[in-house]
Amino acid sequence: MRVFIFGIGGTGSRVLRSLTMLLASGVKINQKALTVIPIVIDTDAHNGDTSRTRDVLRNYYTIRKNFVNKTVNSESDSFFNTEIRSFNRLDEKAPDSADLDVQFNFQNQDNTFANFINYNALSQPNKDMIELFYNDSVNQFPELHLNLSVGFKGNPNIGSVVFNDLKYSQQFKNLESSFTANDRVFIISSIFGGTGSSGFPTLVKLIRTSTNNNLAKTKIGAITVMPYFNVESNDKSAINSAIFDTKTKAALSFYSGDTHISSINSLYYIADNNQPGSLPNVEGGVDQINNAHVIELISATAIIDFLNTDDATLESPRCLEFGSESDGSPFTIAQFTNDTKEKYIKPLTKFAYATKIGTDFIPTLSNETFYGPKELNIDSALGMQGEYNKLMEFFEGFKTWSTTEMGSANNGRAFNSFNFEGSDNVNTLVHGKTIEAGIFDKGLSKKKVAAKLTSSEVGLPKDMAIPEKYLTMLYETSCYCLDEFGQLP
Amino acid sequence: MFQKLYELLCGKNDDPTYATGIFPTVGLYTLIFAIVFALIFYLALGRWKNIWYTRIHWVITLILVGIVSGVFGLFQAKSAVGADSFDSFMIKFSIINAVVAIVYFIILSFLLKPFSIFSKRTPI
Numbered sequence: 050m051r052v053f054i055f056g057i058g059g060t061g062s063r064v065l066r067s068l069t070m071l072l073a074s075g076v077k078i079n080q081k082a083l084t085v086i087p088i089v090i091d092t093d094a095h096n097g098d099t100s101r102t103r104d105v106l107r108n109y110y111t112i113r114k115n116f117v118n119k120t121v122n123s124e125s126d127s128f129f130n131t132e133i134r135s136f137n138r139l140d141e142k143a144p145d146s147a148d149l150d151v152q153f154n155f156q157n158q159d160n161t162f163a164n165f166i167n168y169n170a171l172s173q174p175n176k177d178m179i180e181l182f183y184n185d186s187v188n189q190f191p192e193l194h195l196n197l198s199v200g201f202k203g204n205p206n207i208g209s210v211v212f213n214d215l216k217y218s219q220q221f222k223n224l225e226s227s228f229t230a231n232d233r234v235f236i237i238s239s240i241f242g243g244t245g246s247s248g249f250p251t252l253v254k255l256i257r258t259s260t261n262n263n264l265a266k267t268k269i270g271a272i273t274v275m276p277y278f279n280v281e282s283n284d285k286s287a288i289n290s291a292i293f294d295t296k297t298k299a300a301l302s303f304y305s306g307d308t309h310i311s312s313i314n315s316l317y318y319i320a321d322n323n324q325p326g327s328l329p330n331v332e333g334g335v336d337q338i339n340n341a342h343v344i345e346l347i348s349a350t351a352i353i354d355f356l357n358t359d360d361a362t363l364e365s366p367r368c369l370e371f372g373s374e375s376d377g378s379p380f381t382i383a384q385f386t387n388d389t390k391e392k393y394i395k396p397l398t399k400f401a402y403a404t405k406i407g408t409d410f411i412p413t414l415s416n417e418t419f420y421g422p423k424e425l426n427i428d429s430a431l432g433m434q435g436e437y438n439k440l441m442e443f444f445e446g447f448k449t450w451s452t453t454e455m456g457s458a459n460n461g462r463a464f465n466s467f468n469f470e471g472s473d474n475v476n477t478l479v480h481g482k483t484i485e486a487g488i489f490d491k492g493l494s495k496k497k498v499a500a501k502l503t504s505s506e507v508g509l510p511k512d513m514a515i516p517e518k519y520l521t522m523l524y525e526t527s528c529y530c531l532d533e534f535g536q537l538p
Numbered sequence: 539m540f541q542k543l544y545e546l547l548c549g550k551n552d553d554p555t556y557a558t559g560i561f562p563t564v565g566l567y568t569l570i571f572a573i574v575f576a577l578i579f580y581l582a583l584g585r586w587k588n589i590w591y592t593r594i595h596w597v598i599t600l601i602l603v604g605i606v607s608g609v610f611g612l613f614q615a616k617s618a619v620g621a622d623s624f625d626s627f628m629i630k631f632s633i634i635n636a637v638v639a640i641v642y643f644i645i646l647s648f649l650l651k652p653f654s655i656f657s658k659r660t661p662i
Contacts, residue, residue, distance in 0.1 A: 416591075416592045416593075417588065417656075418591075418655070418656055418657070418658045418659045418660075421659045423659055424658075424659065496588065499588055500587060500588040500656070503588060503655060503656055504655050504656075507655050507658055
């Protein structure tokens with residue numbers, strides 16, 4: 050099965066980033082031949098959130114291609130187990146691309162909305178009508194004269210018009226023509242901004258009215274992310290978090306009457322409003338690079354849930370929300386339900402161990418058997434410097450994503466998950482539970498981890514490729530660490 | 539076998555005790571010492587935990603094998619001959635025996651290291 054995951058706007062990109070982290074951690078999906086095809090849709094071509102997500106997806110792609118056996122699939126016990134493929138390489142026989150293309154070229158560059166609708170060529174009565182709907186100011190909060198290169202600046206009334214053009218894009222036409230009956234679609238969007246809230250209903254409409262019956266009748270999953278953060282108050286900015294709720298209500302009201310949206314097979318809703326803290330107020334462009342947020346992580350679990358749901362269950366449309374065991378700010382692992390911990394937090398914890406071991410421990414373990422030139426040749430970066438660097442970059446990105454960003458008080462609801470401090474043990478890696486250490490038993494010390502790394506690596510088949518050995522060794526050692534750790538808090 | 543080896547390395551001794559008793563006994567025990575040390579290093583400790591497995595640990599073990607074998611040869615010769623003190627042949631024999639033990643240990647290291655986990659790449 051192939052699943053086309055559309056991440057619309059900044060929130061769409063950030064949820065895709067969280068999904069990439071989940072897939073990297075080896076979250077299992079009950080679809081043997083699953084291929085994830087991520088598609089970022091944002092008219093703001095240089096958006097910081099979008100480019101960060103694009104980079105992390107590309108790193109995933111490179112890492113999986115070089116460190117993971119081709120037989121590994123989304124049901125396998127492995128990091129990076131799910132295949133990600135580029136939307137412009139949909140034909141399975143097509144040669145693999147060197148890089149992963151994830152962004153639809155659906156950008157209007159330096160075009161104003163007025164130019165987009167060919168305002169100057171309209172008759173005067175039509176111009177007057179347009180001016181009733183759009184602010185024709187050229188200074189503060191322009192709508193008619195808004196430059197679309199930075200997105201819709203929170204104006205869904207512009208986005209809903211512009212997005213209709215998506216059906217004329219070559220990439221959408223390619224997708225439409227190659228879509229099969231086994232494929233599915235998932236759409237991620239926020240409802241309180243401009244891009245996501247306008248792009249979502251338009252995209253659903255384009256799918257449901259497609260001339261390809263497979264696409265028109267496909268199982269659609271979607272998550273509508275409602276307000277979950279605030280931005281700093283700024284009179285000069287078009288983005289004002291005080292009206293997030295109002296915009297959400299207006300959009301929900303529209304959605305409730307939309308027949309295409311009512312036909313979505315699994316529609317997930319999530320919100321976390323009225324939280325303290327605020328993020329920098331950036332209207333778009335390279336500087337719009339918000340912290341990762343626990344709501345985005347939870348939103349990403351909706352995609353896994355949708356993929357794990359069988360076709361029969363999806364026959365009749367349903368709406369779903371996320372539930373936790375208890376409330377708390379900051380949020381912690383202990384507050385998730387056992388089901389969430391089992392499906393998502395355990396793999397993430399394994400990946401956190403691998404991250405710590407891969408970045409902080411292994412480079413210092415030059416005396417260990419696995420390290421030497423006749424084994425993994427760590428000094429020479431496994432003989433593939435570029436790819437090894439990408440893996441390390443991914444690990445460092447995971448650290449930032451899970452701690453600095455999701456743990457930030459500016460998010461409103463911080464999420465305390467992992468602690469990557471400490472140089473000689475991983476006893477305090479998981480927030481909320483410490484592995485006890487004494488005089489004789491040092492807990493999960495670097496020495497103990499090193500022993501597991503060696504015994505794991507030595508036990509792997511001799512003919513296994515070195516990068517594959519490296520990642521398998523990390524996976525097995527992380528599983529061992531999780532076993533030693535015991536129950537999650 | 540051991541008699542020929544030691545006579546080749548140390549030269550013949552006029553005292554027949556060397557040929558009939560000391561060389562075979564010390565030779566056999568020296569080989570056993572080297573085997574035991576190598577088994578402990580590579581298979582007992584080397585597969586159990588990463589506590590005694592590095593190149594430095596190997597060099598220390600090597601020196602230990604040499605010392606144990608040298609001292610054993612020295613006292614075994616003195617006791618078998620019934621001398622009151624060590625003569626120059628005994629000292630020469632003990633040094634050569636230490637070297638023989640070291641050679642045994644090096645050879646055994648290369649034979650046993652593939653079966654080890656933590657010492658699989660020790661000494662090289």
